[in-house]
Amino acid sequence: MRLPPFVLSSLLAFWIATPLVAQTNVSGNQSGIWDLAGSPYHLVGDVTVPPGASLQIEPGVEIIGQGQYKITVDLGATLTATGTASLPIHFYAQDPLVGWRGLRFQTSSDQSLMQHCIVEHAIGSGAWPDVRGGAVMVFDCSPTFADSEFRFNSSSNANRNGFGGGIGLENSSAVIERCWFHDNEADSGGGIATSEWGTPEIRNNLVTDNSALGNGGGGMYFGARSTPIVEGNIVMRNEAGYWGGGGMNSWTSYIFYFTFPTIRNNLIVFNSSLTDGGGLYLRYDAAVVTNNLIAFNDAQTGGAIYVVNQGFSEPQVSNSILWGNQSAVGANIELYPGLGGSIAIQYSDVEGGWPGVGNIDADPGFRDPLGLDGIAGTDDDDYRLMGFSSCVDAGHNSSLPPSVTTDLAGMPRWVDHPGTPDTGLGGPPTIDLGPFELQVPVLGGPTPGTVNTQNSWSLSGATPNGAAQFAYGLTSGNLPVPGCPSVISGLGQAALFGTTTAGSDGTVAVSAFVPASASGRLIYFQALDVNTCRLSEVRTHVFP
Template sequence: MPSTLVRAVVITASLVLSCTASAATRFVNASLTTGLNNGTSWTDAHQGAGGLAAALTASVAGDQIWVSKGTYKPTTTTARTIFLTMKTGVGIYGGFTGIESKLAQRNWTTNPTIVTGDLLGNDSGALNLTDNSYHCFVGSGATASAILDGFTVKGGYANGATASNYDKGAGIIIVGSGSPTIRNCNFTGNRCTFGGGAGYIFTAGGTFTDCRFENNVGGSFGGAFDTNNVTSNFERCVFIGNTAARAGAIESYGSSATKITNCVFSGNSATGANGGGAVWIGTSSACTIRNSTFVANSATTLAGCIINTSGTSSIVNCILWQNSGPGGMTAANQITNSGGSTGVTYSVVTGGFTGTGNTNVDPLFVDAPTRNYALQLTSPAIDAGANASVPVGTTTDITGAPRFVNITTVVDTGVGSPPMVDRGAYEAQTPPPPPCPADLDGNAIVDAADLATLLSYWGGSGTGDLNASGTIDAADLTIILNAWGPCS
């Protein structure tokens, strides 16, 4: 018995060590033309537009793939049916320059890492797309440990056979199973003929955090996403300018459970007969929408913003403002229940909507024309939400700033123990203290040290010229004395 136990322990340890040893960081750099092209270091990184595909093929669970800025393709051939397939346990990270030694050193904003379905490099707006990849990424079968982080995904064109799902999910498709994790990604300019310009999810799932979906076209359903019988989560995401016949941004279909938290929807449009400029809910699906902002979405027919045709959904701590459709910016164009039931509470709704705490008052955005939907410090949406309805674990707003910030100049109108959450995707932050120009040494106290500094420059200019008169004199001394003590 002891020898059997020893053998079992040795075998188990060998397997663990084998798995650990196989895990690696694989490096990719599209611009590299020297080195061994085997991905073992930045010097020998996988090269060219096909470098990411090569790294994915070689990867195993536990690997990380570090991808330098540049443009990559699912294939360097002209085959539209070759895709970048995510793998369980493999993290794919963009935003590197090609010299980093730590994941935290990358910056996907300043180092754009692009995956494009434009295989021939001949796209011109909506022209010359018929030779593009049907999908850029496939996440089917990949669990949450499959990570895509820090990429721009563009140029997918799913116009193929329905039976092969080649008419869905031009950016990413997740079908049958799987629930990958997508973070810090920008899906833009992907198009399909059936549904889900940016992504299509069927009988599977997915989590999308800090992503942007812009100018995707969903054909019949879901300009950004078409979800069918899935559980999907969207947090701190932005949906702008996406279009489909039904559901300009997200379609939640087939008993789907869709969670939307801290998101912004603006300028999305439904151009067909069934409406839902931002979100369409149907066939017993349930949308849970919290602390999100919907502005200037539109529909040709029903509901410029959200329509629920079947199932029970809820909207809390949100702003639905000036979405338009037939009849203009009416209440019905903010939310329409047409067979489904959507409860709305503690939200700002143009035209009003029945529900506890709802208001129809201008939320006072900082600059709506430029889509800056942060709240002015006099906004009635500040400290006006329901704390208990904020999802567990949600501690920041869409920008990553803290939630639950008390603005002392605003009367609390929400429910819960202060500080109370704001309505919408943005939490108003405590303004910085006013400047203290008399604090010449920057220690937050106007004292003898500042007076000594001023006197040392007396009669001259520069430091200590507090009234910008060009001369340090009695007027500046008066400012010092009036400000004496701690800065406030």
């Protein structure tokens, strides 16, 4: 699995402490600028950005809680905490065991922004509603959180009222993007939790190793009347307890409020539940689940998905891969008995099979599910598809809106693989199953394109340091490609004229002498990325 660029830059940057040259104690009403010269800022009491005021925090500033104190951004107030990848703003507790109380946005300005921040060791405890939100709790407003890291935060109490160990949202359409949530815990929503009205956008985040053992939603929890858009996230190694949903738990109560989550282009892998729904737990919820990989999750029952509903709140699953999930008892897709529950699945790869139009039961053909370290469930696992995968060109184009133009890796979403017959609907190009679209290597040449001289051909988008083959044919055709089952070349009477190794950037070139006998003839050319069985488009050329 290739991690998004933000993980490799700002979110994995280590905090490098600098010698303390100043110290500022803060409490009460605060506005203006917290600059680097005054850092670190010690919270010696609760801090409030008062109604209509603004507080700006400069890059590199440290904010250190000296106890269970919080920062509240009040009615119409604005917090702008924008660090940089190399100089993040760091919120943490003087004593991690005591913690601090995190940040609370209460009807604050929607212009509030936290970017390139690290927030850790915030502890939410005590009675409801104060327990809600570990690092951040948002009420009745819609700030933006970007390129930030939320770690080692918690929200829980004896009554299991905790909500959102990393971020909790209520009546909010906040944007949470390119953030990393890890090692947080809450009763509901170890990483992220949403509830009440609003359409928050949760996109391109890494949500790993969080837990919700009190209730459910180890990675994320979506409560009543919430309509989140959950797109392009990696949700991995999270754990849920009593209510289930190791990856995500959605209980938006569609049957009462007609609210539901949209869950698309996500990687939901190696999550676990002590009860139900290792990947997803959907309760009275008409979730729209499109182009997701739900794989290698485990639960007591419903290793992939557990559904508690009635027929008119039926989840809709399409263009997805459900593979390698495990259940101690029951099926990997489990419907709670006695309520007439159901789930609609179409154009998906479901291990063990499932009734529905376009569904298949075939090994997805992941590129390298163990990764370079040979260990499943680690960050280097590669779930992109091989060229021979039955999941290629097998989806339903109308299931994903055209506004979604890229896949989980940021590559074009609709790509036709010339070596694979379209078994889906709506193409070509026909969308692939899962969050990754098979990308086609691009063949260039011949150059200079004349006879009686050496000509060169190039290939870009090949596997770095992998083998590439170049072939020509005198006619078009449909020849099987040796070593690549079910992959069909577009050449007839094909012959190899070059085999070489791509560079570390995935580009490769080959040259060959073109004799005078080729003059005036239409020649067909095609290249193969050997490691992944991906074919280029066929190129034609008439040599003068």
